Amino acid sequence: MVTCPVCGAQNDPSAGFCDQCGTSLQGPGAAPAPAAVSYAPPAAPVYTPPPATNFGGAVCPQCGAQVIPGEMFCENCGAALGSAAPAPAAASYAPPPAPAYTPPPVAAPAAPVYNPPPPAATASLTGIDGQTFQLSGKTTYLLGRRDDVSGNYPDVDTSDAGLQAGVSRRHAELYQQGVQWFIRDLNSVNGTWVNQQHLPTNGAQPVNPGDTIRLGKWTATFRV
């Protein structure tokens, strides 16, 4: 018999994991697993911030019911809880919880033909609700509706306008070629307009300062 190093239960010698507590019984350190793994020392400081606010008494941001970290949808009201644990209702989504999703620095588009001004002139989009999205530091910006379940975090997130605005999760993208800005529809359900002109599906069109951009029913003004 093999004795589990963690809980002391007796296990069959062929057992890969302890029947009682699930600890691995194979490999060099049939010792408590964590010790063996390399990232033990620096770990402690790393994960202090999120748990402090979120865990132990995590609640649904919509209805306030208790939720278990890792839960995807509120048992009470059905709200999507996204990744590990929901942020308190007040902290309205500015930093998406999962660092894993921060989009790559978009190195690729820089290389091709266009000899671009890499420090792209800062542009912005101001929604009719007054919310302003700064567009700087990248060459392509995704416009759409956040979806925690599929891990979709657009640069211009229209979630605050609600589903009735008819904005798709990946609705359109704004990008720069040289000094000219363009918008491209990304096969959106409810369409993209520039100054009341409807873009063909997946079509692109130049946008200039002062232009009105409409995604579904969500309207915003483009500025440079």
Add this chain to the structure above:
Amino acid sequence: MSGEVTLTTRLNRTVFQALPTPQKLYVLIDVVPTGEGVAVQMPVNLGLVLDRSGSMAGDKIRKLREAVKLVLGQLSPQDLVSVVLFDDNVDTLVACQPVTNLAQLHAQIDRITDRGGTTMSKGMRRGLDEMRRGLAQDRVSRMLLLTDGETYGDENDCRQLATECGQYGVAISALGLGEDWNMPLLEAIAGQSGGVADHLATPDSILTEFKRTVATMQGSSVRNAQLTLRLVAGVTPAAAWRVLPTISQLSQRTLSDRDIQLVLGDLEHGKGQSVLVELVIQPKAAGSYRVAQADVMVDIPAANLSGQHVRQDILVTLTEDPSQVTAFVADVMNLVEKVSVFKLQTRALSEAQAGNVALATQQLRAAATRLLNLGEADLAQAAQQEANNLEQQGQMSAAGTKKLQYGTRKLTQRLDDLDA
């Protein structure tokens, strides 16, 4: 067992963050007969118990005749069929017999006409009596019970007969046509016999549903499947759902502290069943652990095997380093979302029945949001409409209730099932 049944288990992430609090994780378990030894067409014992009451007049009864003929065409001489018609009375149109003389059977089917009221228990009694003559270990028995209305005063008899059917191994597919049938009764009949209930919105769907039921029976080469999840200490089950072929909650009674026992029943070759289990794990340090072992026990009549086991460890990896936490596994999350919709509308229905209109309305609206997310515009609209009905009139419509109940159940249905 030489790989006749494939058991796979997946979590909603491959690497989770080690948290100082308990956390929930989702396990998807697929049990699919894949081996050559189980790719056989099973002989079936099909009992059709059909409502021919006055309300079936017209298109319904025409489509029904057509569907019965279609089903007969799917059967072969190794199969048994019986057809029982009920209104206030009951007639055995086709006594339990092998499907050898199609022309003669077709002539009998043409005699199905509408008349009278509805006394369903009489039909079920006669149907079961016919089917009992053809029961056999290596034959898949199923009663197809079709009705479009309320039965009169014999609901309890129907429930008892359903239990009796279950004891004989005859699962009932209880099909309600249109909007005026008794949903709780058909649900009970299906549940107590180990079968399923379904809503047929239009007479056209009779054909599809009959055809699908027979195909499922013929493909059920693996029988009496039972799934056991043995949990390690510090892991507790929160809920278990069948997600494929359709969504249903698996009874809470099956959940105990250390294991979960789920009866899966027949498994169709190449399709099988999938189960989604929600587990809560206590805080643990980083590392890889077994949280459970899945064990499936099956009978394979065609190979003369019974009590065959296949097992799989379910491992979870925890890390202290947030950057090593992996993204969600998309197809698992998709099923989690679909289950959440089913759960929401189920709870909304029971809250509405209990008179909690505000909560039910909120849940229906949330269900509508999730349905939109899933691209189910039609069902989303139905949920929204029922939320409005609740708010304005204090109750939901019968048609909308049925549409939601059976529509959300089929959210996971694969397209190739729809009109195959």
